[in-house]
Amino acid sequence: MMNRVNRMFILIISVVLCLSFPELTFGQGQIKRQNQISKPNDRSVRQTNDIVELSRKFNWDSYGICQDTIVDLGLSVKWAAWNIGAHSPEQEGTLFGWGDPTGKETSIYSSKYPVKDPPMSICGDRRYDMAMANWGWPWRLPSQKELEELSKNCKWESFRYKNVSGVKLTGPNGNTLFIPVTSRRTANWNKDTQSYGSQLIIKPADMRGRYCSGELNSNGGQWEPWDCRPYILYFSLEDVNPCGYVDGTGLRSSGLPVRAVYAR
Template sequence: LKNEQAIAKLTEAIDKMNADQQTKLQAIIDVLNSVNATLETKLAAIEAAMKAQTLTLESKLALLETAIKNQTLKQEEMAEKLITAINNLQGNMEAKIEAITEAINNVNTTLESKLALIEAAIKAQTLSLEAKLDLLEAAIKALPDYTSQLEAIKTAIANLPDYGDKLSAIEAAISAMPDYSDKFDAVVTALNAMKTQIEALGTGQTAIAEKIAAVTTAINNLIEEVNSGNTSAAAALAQIIQKLEELKGNIGGGDTPSTEDYVDLGLPSGIKWATKNLGASKPSDYGDYYAWGETEPKTDYSWSTYKWMQTGQSDWKYITKYTFPDGKTEGIWYAPDGTFIGDSKTTLEAADDAATQKLGSPWRMPTSDEIKELLDNCTWTWTTQDGKNGYEVKGTNGNSIFVPAAGYRHSSELNDAGSLGFYWSSSLSAAYSDRARSLYFGSDEHDWSFDDRFYGFTVRPVHP
């Protein structure tokens, strides 16, 4: 079996076990503790458990904690695994929020796991911004001290792509803090962290960093007024919130404006699909082509021009970002002794998501699960629109989108335009670090595939 197939089989086996939570959990833990199981087997078992529908989030957390204790996983890899768990949670948004909140509030959940869960929730592509802010507020109330609360705030700031969303996270967090002194310290520290993050992006962000610095100075002055007895803490806090709202308006708040249209196809997840490809002016246009993890079109698509390639190299073995223990020990994500040293990132971060970067949050590229959902829940009819071949994809509610057979780019050539379609997901292949998941179709088939990351494929954005 290929690794992806093995994971699917293991997930199915877990869900079909006629046993309670503890028995299922122990069965998987036994695999992790087995001296006869290879690292690849253990990692496949973990991935399968994260996707299983019959394991609670608390059970998945406990499993990951065990994996870290026996050194199957590193602590910093926990959040990435939890993203998979969150993205595979069943139910509506409220049910997902409830499951995550329960896990955060569970007395048996370690502080490290709570912080990893917060990071995963902020990064998860199946949660709305409102849900993320609600979870952050709940987490602040559940965390034991100011230091851990501040870590949660910094995590939110680091992983929310939109400046306004970062400020909204600060507001949500300080609203959950009972102590005024902590609120004041947190907002200043958070703004400084945000300013540092923005400054690291380069001189093009200087104006925004200066605006944040000015607001931070004004807030510090308000705090001084409180300390000197010239104003009340409540009045100062109200002014601080007002200044944050003003800053949000100055540097971009909430969802980045976009004229992109989307269609509700009645999918179980509630995700909406854009009416046209990224860079296209109408549904039948092919739009732009992107290598996986790149945010700009280019003229040459090859390993030698790939963004996440070690300088001077032109072979898949030298990929520098988005790698996991895939057993391909000749890759630089393995040490000479065969130890995995990669980053374990398997889903595109917002900074590397072409849709997010071009359209703004909350637009993004679809996950592989969302592509599968589109395949499984819609009727696909090969047709022609404006002289372009492609599929009409119709949802159960009667709404539809058109996806043109835009072909793909390799080197400087456009191939198979009009006969085949290749659309990137945001998900790395579950079997190979050098490949990513994609939607593939021709006139007589439509399915998901995985392809070398350097190819230029089209992107169809999605919207929560």
């Protein structure tokens, strides 16, 4: 009789413990804890949720322009929110000759950018890629194809952002990107000597934007067969619909801004 009472008592205690502590199971004379996996604290959960939320909803300002460093427009790559050398979307940043990550080369000769027989693509080449050299991997220069995707698959409109003229791009997913019209550095034509002299900074008076890619046009140059030209993204605010287009007749010696892509 006493053994039966003891068994009933143990059974009742076991049921109460199982209901109160479902992670505990009873084996032969010992208690085992199942799934001993440490749970993240509340702070870790909040951080994870913040990252997930940022991937879905971007930080918009009062102008409707995305303020996050990485902007997902719904294209094959994500884009930087501002230019290399800048700290906000409206700043022009550094003007780079093609293949010169320092931005200090001002020679008018294409052979200086970066070599006489250059690689046809410097996208992801840390020696010459102006974006990767300054911001590190996975930032890099956009390819011709990625610039054309930006041009053809986004809605373009003239936009003035914080007193700076440029274009507002709206991607297929509704997210936005501001690209300013900037200065450019180009060779100065000397009428007296009928030749190009030192380079000058030209302010954006013509309201045309120019941004370089990391790829060259394999058709070659106009003067020397090795003088291949980089593909450039152009747009003009003088057009009623300032849709960008990509052209392979730029100059490697021209100093232009860089808008990087996030290749991950």
